[in-house]
Amino acid sequence: MAQSILGIMGPGEKATADNLEWAYEIGKLAARAGYVVLTGARRSGVMEAGLRGAKDAGGQTIGILPSKSKSDASPFADLVVVTGLNSARNYINALTADVMVVCGVEAGTLSEIALALKEQKHVVLITENERASAFLKDLSKEFVHVAAAPEEAMAIVNALLKNAAPN
Amino acid sequence: MAQSILGIMGPGEKATADNLEWAYEIGKLAARAGYVVLTGARRSGVMEAGLRGAKDAGGQTIGILPSKSKSDASPFADLVVVTGLNSARNYINALTADVMVVCGVEAGTLSEIALALKEQKHVVLITENERASAFLKDLSKEFVHVAAAPEEAMAIVNALLKNAAPN
Amino acid sequence: MAQSILGIMGPGEKATADNLEWAYEIGKLAARAGYVVLTGARRSGVMEAGLRGAKDAGGQTIGILPSKSKSDASPFADLVVVTGLNSARNYINALTADVMVVCGVEAGTLSEIALALKEQKHVVLITENERASAFLKDLSKEFVHVAAAPEEAMAIVNALLKNAAPN
Amino acid sequence: MAQSILGIMGPGEKATADNLEWAYEIGKLAARAGYVVLTGARRSGVMEAGLRGAKDAGGQTIGILPSKSKSDASPFADLVVVTGLNSARNYINALTADVMVVCGVEAGTLSEIALALKEQKHVVLITENERASAFLKDLSKEFVHVAAAPEEAMAIVNALLKNAAPN
Secondary structure (H helix, E strand, O other): OOOOEEEEEOOOOOOOHHHHHHHHHHHHHHHHOOOEEEEOOEOOHHHHHHHHHHHHOOOOEEEEEOOOOHHHEOOOOOEEEEOOOHHHHHHHHHHHOOEEEEEOOOHHHHHHHHHHHHOOOOEEEEOOOHHHHHHHHHHOOOOEEEEOOHHHHHHHHHHHHHOOOOO | OOOOEEEEEOOOOOOOHHHHHHHHHHHHHHHHOOOEEEEOOEOOHHHHHHHHHHHHOOOOEEEEEOOOOHHHEOOOOOEEEEOOOHHHHHHHHHHHOOEEEEEOOOHHHHHHHHHHHHOOOOEEEEOOOHHHHHHHHHHOOOOEEEEOOHHHHHHHHHHHHHOOOOO | OOOOEEEEEOOOOOOOHHHHHHHHHHHHHHHHOOOEEEEOOEOOHHHHHHHHHHHHOOOOEEEEEOOOOHHHEOOOOOEEEEOOOHHHHHHHHHHHOOEEEEEOOOHHHHHHHHHHHHOOOOEEEEOOOHHHHHHHHHHOOOOEEEEOOHHHHHHHHHHHHHOOOOO | OOOOEEEEEOOOOOOOHHHHHHHHHHHHHHHHOOOEEEEOOEOOHHHHHHHHHHHHOOOOEEEEEOOOOHHHEOOOOOEEEEOOOHHHHHHHHHHHOOEEEEEOOOHHHHHHHHHHHHOOOOEEEEOOOHHHHHHHHHHOOOOEEEEOOHHHHHHHHHHHHHOOOOO
16 A cells, blocks of 8 residues: 655755754654655755655655756655656645645745645644744635644644545 | 736636636736736636636637646637646746736635746735735745736736846 | 647757758648647747748747746747646647647657547658658557648648547 | 666556566566666556566555546555646656666557657667567667567666666
């Protein structure tokens, strides 16, 4: 049976120290819980931090790359899916992650959140940006969840995936 | 030289009466200003209202369809681009529209806004949802514009496209 | 109602003089017959020759661009659809063209032929490569047509589109 | 470092008994050689046979699904990448597989071969269809390889991947 996949999404080059720490921590916790960690595969920001966290905890990782060149991928991605689709690959991230944890919001990440919600998939935000979380909660009370820290986010993920039938 | 394309984005089945009226009006104004009107092509909501407005003013229209079947398109789309990409076609909408006018925000539309901002393209929101406009302004002060009504939105579009070099 | 779209497919940089002449001629004939001409939009080979033929005969053109930048498009494309999908845009070419005329076969073009056949769409080959036409006929006797010259290809197209219900 | 991925491509519902046997055998041999096996993920034909072969030999598998629903995937896919892109996912198959082994050719498979060749990736055909192999060899002498049986195909794959720098 297919493995459960946890997406970790967030800024690349513009990630804050908090974003990176959250992503790394989620990667670790996800690996320990037995989930495969998925990110956007690039050698940057939340994408790389999440993969690195998972690898440091002995987990398995998959990266979905926007470019055409496998060599662009983070060395912490065990499996690299090369899409060549530029930001249209965000749709694949949204569909492939069983649940998505978001560590910081910029435009690319927002597109992944929005595409996940469009497909009625659950999104867990770690953020102190109350404007963002209020706005997104307005958009989808049922599928948007807000956590203050990685441990809380993982508790929500675990609860969601325990009850999940595959979509 | 390639024609200027104005995207009109917004809810499908969930569009409000206001959303539909704004979209129809923008379609009309865009046609009169000589822009080709682009929408997501489906027979529904803001997509169809924008195309209908443009056709009622004698304009030209293009629809970018998510499904594989041309027969799903609104009859108000002169040219139907059949993508078969489901919501990954939102990326094409964002890249193909020289400027995007947004008439109401739900998840699918939000993904188009976010993908446009990611690619540094201008987005004009017609909305009374202050939470949405404040949040999106936070995300990109330079590329997000807010208008109270279609005429104001078109004035912003005209100013933007007059100065635009093709991307 | 949506306009009929004729796709003209073939090599870019590697196009032969024959390929270019056929594409130009098909572009002209298609424009005179009232079809919109679609190509892959780049400033090169069969793509540009087909668009140029259509414009020289006063027709309308649309180009489906693989890159993210509208400025990459041929100046003979009236409408430029910017996909950013690299060669995944070949699927859109195959789905959007009501019928495809092929002027020379290399790898990219072959992918468009194959994707069209996969979707049960008609493909008209202008070619003297008997190995190619025999192989493709084997693949799909019903949807592959072979012509020796542009006039014959257009006669096949006209017969196909006259009877066509939109897919 | 990213794992090496071997793609196994071929017909779905129309696969012959030979196609299925080759795919199963390649799946087994690939798993024993330490490659991750990739297919198009559906519960059918060469896709499922290749995944099943790899699992029977204790290997790891990944499936790239054309639909939006993870539940469409073969139970022999460990990791399911959900694309929602219909046949545009064939481009991802072509880019993600380090080398592709083809067990039977129909339209969808041909598009994967063509997209791989377009991106200068190696394709190994197991086929007795001399028309197909002669035509494809014409298209790309350098990147098309022909084998009479799975063992010979794997010998070619091993030689190619030993020398490969990541693209």
